[in-house]
Amino acid sequence: xxxxxxxxxxxxxxxxxxxxxxxxxxxxxxxxxxxxxxxxxxxxxxxxxxxxxxxxxxxxxxxxxxxxxxxxxxxxxxxxxxxxxxxxxxxxxxxxxxxxxxxxxxxxxxxxxxxxxxxxxxxxxxxxxxxxxxxxxxxxxxxxxxxxxxxxxxxxxxxxxxxxxxxxxxxxxxxxxxxxxxxxxxxxxxxxxxxxxxxxxxxxxxxxxxxxxxxxxxx
Amino acid sequence: xxxxxxxxxxxxxxxxxxxxxxxxxxxxxxxxxxxxxxxxxxxxxxxxxxxxxxxxxxxxxxxxxxxxxxxxxxxxxxxxxxxxxxxxxxxxxxxxxxxxxxxxxxxxxxxxxxxxxxxxxxxxxxxxxxxxxxxxxxxxxxxxxxxxxxxxxxxxxxxxxxxxxx
Numbered sequence: 001x002x003x004x005x006x007x008x009x010x011x012x013x014x015x016x017x018x019x020x021x022x023x024x025x026x027x028x029x030x031x032x033x034x035x036x037x038x039x040x041x042x043x044x045x046x047x048x049x050x051x052x053x054x055x056x057x058x059x060x061x062x063x064x065x066x067x068x069x070x071x072x073x074x075x076x077x078x079x080x081x082x083x084x085x086x087x088x089x090x091x092x093x094x095x096x097x098x099x100x101x102x103x104x105x106x107x108x109x110x111x112x113x114x115x116x117x118x119x120x121x122x123x124x125x126x127x128x129x130x131x132x133x134x135x136x137x138x139x140x141x142x143x144x145x146x147x148x149x150x151x152x153x154x155x156x157x158x159x160x161x162x163x164x165x166x167x168x169x170x171x172x173x174x175x176x177x178x179x180x181x182x183x184x185x186x187x188x189x190x191x192x193x194x195x196x197x198x199x200x201x202x203x204x205x206x207x208x209x210x211x212x213x214x215x216x217x218x219x
Numbered sequence: 220x221x222x223x224x225x226x227x228x229x230x231x232x233x234x235x236x237x238x239x240x241x242x243x244x245x246x247x248x249x250x251x252x253x254x255x256x257x258x259x260x261x262x263x264x265x266x267x268x269x270x271x272x273x274x275x276x277x278x279x280x281x282x283x284x285x286x287x288x289x290x291x292x293x294x295x296x297x298x299x300x301x302x303x304x305x306x307x308x309x310x311x312x313x314x315x316x317x318x319x320x321x322x323x324x325x326x327x328x329x330x331x332x333x334x335x336x337x338x339x340x341x342x343x344x345x346x347x348x349x350x351x352x353x354x355x356x357x358x359x360x361x362x363x364x365x366x367x368x369x370x371x372x373x374x375x376x377x378x379x380x381x382x383x384x385x
Contacts, residue, residue: 148319148320150318150320151318152318152319152320153315153316153317153318153319154313154317154318154319154321154322154323154339155313155315155317155341155343155344156319157319158319158341158348159344162360176320176323176324178320179320179324181327183323190357190358190359191353191354191355191356191357191358192350192355192356192357192358193355194327194330194355194356
């Protein structure tokens with residue numbers, strides 16, 4: 001039996017595989033290169049390129065087409081931002097917990113490669129950003145909402161979520177608007193929660209008490 | 220990989236949807252091979268290839284995994300019967316263009332159907348996501364330096380992630 005095992009292992013260990021790295025940039029950069037946020041922001045983009053890009057763990061990945069997402073995508077984004085703002089933002093008056101951003105660029109620093117991302121909606125707790133900062137949001141948000149498009153690849157989305165968690169984002173809602181479900185991730189907890197129409201989004205410890213029925217979101 | 224069928228368009232022209240790359244096939248075959256070797260010595264069940272279809276029940280679509288494992292006690296006799304249950308282990312090898320919608324939906328169905336252990340292999344970033352079923356899917360990312368563990372499904376089975384990509 002052990003002879004069989006060794007032979008098989010030898011056979012399967014032999015083939016040489018050329019790994020392709022996923023980069024589809026028109027600017028002609030080295031696809032193997034890992035970029036810093038500074039290098040990424042200094043890049044000159046081809047005007048004919050119809051994609052927008054993010055930097056995730058040092059790699060440049062397409063975010064979406066320049067023409068923008070669907071109307072539905074935008075509508076869901078707006079609803080989430082509205083409910084968050086009403087509950088934890090300006091709507092909370094003196095009890096305001098923080099600030100809500102739509103399409104706010106975030107520099108996640110480099111907990112695991114550099115990442116410069118633009119979540120659809122995010123929330124940053126009060127007092128975490130310096131007054132009058134310029135440029136991208138300088139801290140990792142406390143809550144990130146990503147509304148996924150049918151064209152998003154699994155690898156890109158999961159790597160992005162990994163980067164958010166590594167940067168200390170406390171709560172992530174990954175929204176699947178076509179199939180009407182949400183996957184919720186919480187920092188320090190490896191359980192992914194699949195939320196369906198009857199379930200509700202939960203602010204967890206980031207926005208205590210916040211609840212939003214998926215029904216209301218996807219109606 | 221998400222299975223895509225051949226599509227015949229109305230103009231009678233046969234169009235092939237995106238199919239798996241050689242890399243995908245090599246990795247799936249390796250997992251298959253290592254599991255097979257383990258199961259030769261530990262007669263716990265069967266490793267099944269990507270042509271196997273599971274029927275999870277009326278309200279869930281039929282599913283195929285790139286590689287799967289079913290324990291002896293679950294396996295129907297005769298073998299030539301419908302697999303109306305979830306495998307104990309499901310392995311998905313991600314193709315570069317696999318859409319997040321399709322695989323997340325598949326994972327949700329695996330969760331509902333009760334697959335105990337899931338390995339999602341990423342050939343490009345050379346990592347494996349391990350999902351365990353414990354009141355929901357518990358997720359862990361194992362990188363190139365790590366090892367896959369058969370846990371209580373395949374006791375003693377260890378596979379260095381490096382061995383999949385070397």
